[in-house]
Amino acid sequence: MRRAGGCELDYFYGKTRLGVEDFRVRPVEAIATYIAVVSLALLFLQVQRVHGQHRTLAEALAAPRQGHLRQVLLAVVHHTLQHGAAEPVLKRFLREAA
Numbered sequence: 577m578r579r580a581g582g583c584e585l586d587y588f589y590g591k592t593r594l595g596v597e598d599f600r601v602r603p604v605e606a607i608a609t610y611i612a613v614v615s616l617a618l619l620f621l622q623v624q625r626v627h628g629q630h631r632t633l634a635e636a637l638a639a640p641r642q643g644h645l646r647q648v649l650l651a652v653v654h655h656t657l658q659h660g661a662a663e664p665v666l667k668r669f670l671r672e673a674a
Contacts, residue, residue: 585633 625636648669655665 621633621636625633628636628639630636630639652665652669656662659665
């Protein structure tokens with residue numbers, strides 16, 4: 577059973593996150609290809625939403641980001657403990673210009 581407002585949320589994400597609102601005058605073939613790519617991206621997100629047991633597409637989009645952020649933070653903490661100072665860790669992870 578589809579949640580209330582599901583179509584509207586899908587349309588919103590299609591427009592704002594997947595770029596459907598960026599249509600300009602293009603050849604019909606280019607528009608068809610663009611729609612196919614956007615539809616595949618939306619389908620992928622829907623599959624991620626269902627398999628990841630997320631309630632919304634926003635949660636499905638945020639989940640991998642949260643996972644990556646967790647990995648980075650764990651690496652930063654590990655390197656800070658290993659080096660005993662923050663400066664070498666900042667140089668490694670921020671790649672600041674000398």
